[in-house]
Amino acid sequence: MLKKQPQAQPEDTALDLGEQLRRCRKEAKLTMQYVADNAGLSVGFISQVERGLAAPSLSSLRSIARVLERPISEFLEQPGSGTGTTRKSRRVSYRVADGSISYERLSANFPGSTLRAVILHEPPGHRSEPISHEGEELFYMLQGEITVEIDGERKILRQGDSMHFASRRKHATWNHTDQTVSILWSGTLDVFGEDANDPIQKNNAQGTSTHSEKKGDEE
Amino acid sequence: MLKKQPQAQPEDTALDLGEQLRRCRKEAKLTMQYVADNAGLSVGFISQVERGLAAPSLSSLRSIARVLERPISEFLEQPGSGTGTTRKSRRVSYRVADGSISYERLSANFPGSTLRAVILHEPPGHRSEPISHEGEELFYMLQGEITVEIDGERKILRQGDSMHFASRRKHATWNHTDQTVSILWSGTLDVFGEDANDPIQKNNAQGTSTHSEKKGDEE
DNA sequence: GCTGCTTTTTTAGCATAGGTAAAATTCTGG
DNA sequence: CCAGAATTTTACCTATGCTAAAAAAGCAGC
The missing domain is CATH 1.10.260.40 (lambda repressor-like DNA-binding domains)
Known part of the structure; x- marks a missing residue:
């Protein structure tokens, strides 16, 4: 044979x-x-x-x-050979949901990659709707503080605190303060989509920067 | 039938x-x-x-x-229902490698979870050996700057910059500055192990805190 | 270099399960 | 209510997931 x-x-x-x-x-x-x-x-x-x-x-x-x-x-799943460097000065901001939250993508998107990361900016008073979905996620508080509710249980996260949980658990956030909070969000499911949202703020001086998920935002 | x-x-x-x-x-x-x-x-x-x-x-x-x-x-892979909140004031520091690098774990460890995150502290002048392994990882520079070499190509990352790449690509870091740098590291493979390293610094006033990866570091 | 043991590869074979076509049933919009 | 869409179920088949055992290769000790 x-x-x-x-x-x-x-x-x-x-x-x-x-x-x-x-x-x-x-x-x-x-x-x-x-x-x-x-x-x-x-x-x-x-x-x-x-x-x-x-x-x-x-x-x-x-x-x-x-x-x-x-x-x-x-x-x-084996990620391909992509690399994405995202320079602080060149991050593109996007608006999501009703336009109140903005975020900057950190993760690149190369074949087989599942890791996603963004920096979220939530304005004062903003509440998100409770959702659940696949994957898992982690918040790290870069600036400010926020109330997180998971399966009905509330916690306040402050600068430097973090929280890691399965996204299947129903979760929502509320910025109970009077200042914008910044969160480094990391997860295994692309809930922010790929260029699905409008860029609202282009920090690139030329105003023509491409999105960071294009083949790396090279120097 | x-x-x-x-x-x-x-x-x-x-x-x-x-x-x-x-x-x-x-x-x-x-x-x-x-x-x-x-x-x-x-x-x-x-x-x-x-x-x-x-x-x-x-x-x-x-x-x-x-x-x-x-x-x-x-x-x-479906993560279980664990949640891990890590308070800034209660993070346990670990020492890795030759004892020069320390890190604080952010991610919890619950069934099915693959997301890992730590905050790394690399002292001035520290060089890591080039390695490659499964998964993917992302660095976000919380403080300081560092040289990263991936497949022989070097880049300097500064505060606020980030880099996302497939870990199979050979990578190494070098803290070319005279200050300790802090990096938020996120990845899909647990390269830091679970309690495999000695805790070197317990910030908990009572000195008896459990590791954050135990069933959530609850308030 | 030889020997014996360990590890890996290869062969021959089989039970079953991965998957199909088509019929039956349920669902849904008009 | 009905027609068409969607889903479920049935009867069936063959490709393959996996095995036991033999063959080959690797390796450590002498």
Whole structure:
């Protein structure tokens, strides 16, 4: 019988997956036999998966990832080689929602990336509607203080405080102060969209800057 | 024939996966027929997957996720309900590497979470060894300036600047100044470990604070 | 260099499940 | 109420996810 080949994918990710599994296993100094035994699979199958000759099912991949103590996403999403530098002086501000909040994007957007970060500016008195969605997020208070409500429980965050939570929990914010607050927001889901909002403030002196998520805002 | 059941998983994630696929599809206002056609699958299969009666292969899930325009990880890893609030006054500092760098953890650690954030303090003159690993990361300069080298290309980041890149690219930092710099680091891989390093500085007046990654550092 | 053991690869094979087409059922807008 | 759209269900099939075991390669000790 001819050597079996997995179904060809446009991006040939099955091979990437196998390479990454092998890399992680070797970094953890484990044998295939160990991984197989602990994942409830056979050593031959592990070999085939690592060499890209077989594609594991989801449950098998989950078992293998558990043995390697890595999130399954690490094997499925591999960011490309993009880099985004965002200069303070060149950030573009966007307006969201009803136009009261503005934000500046920090994260770049390259293939496979899931990390998102923006700096949010919420004006005095602003309240957001309670929402929930996929992913997780973290607030870090750059300036000012804010009330955060998660699943009905309220907390005040002050400058230097942070909060990390699963976005599926219903959450809302309220700027109970009389000053604009600035929050560094980081999350795993792009809730701010890509250029979906109008830029409202262009700090670039020439007024023609491109958005930072274009292939890096290079010096 | 009895109704087919997917293999039971301890966390029954196949059902979670189907629920999430249906939720995302409805949020995008798409029919199963549309998803099936664009993913190269049958509508009956999409129905079974969404109802947890069949488990898609990795390539099928990838196709479905592409149609829904969501990262595949969104369907595979769902954070639990943890929340971590980290008060500025209660952050525990850790020492890493040769003891020269310290950091304070911001992110909590709850089931399924992949987002990590710390505040790094690099002393004057400190150079890190070039490394590469899985995931992606973002630096935001809270204070001071630093030279970052990625794949041999150097850049200086100043206060307020940020940089987002795939961690697989070889990267190193050098604090070329004569002051300690503070960086808010955010990433998708836990390169700082969980309590793997010694706490070196306890800001809690009682000196007995628990680490913030324990079930939230509640007020 | 040889040997024995460990680790990985390869082979042959199979049970099942990933996935389909089409029919049946339910939903929904007019 | 009805027609069409959308979803579910059924019957079925074959490709493949995965195995056991043999073969090959790697490696440490002598």
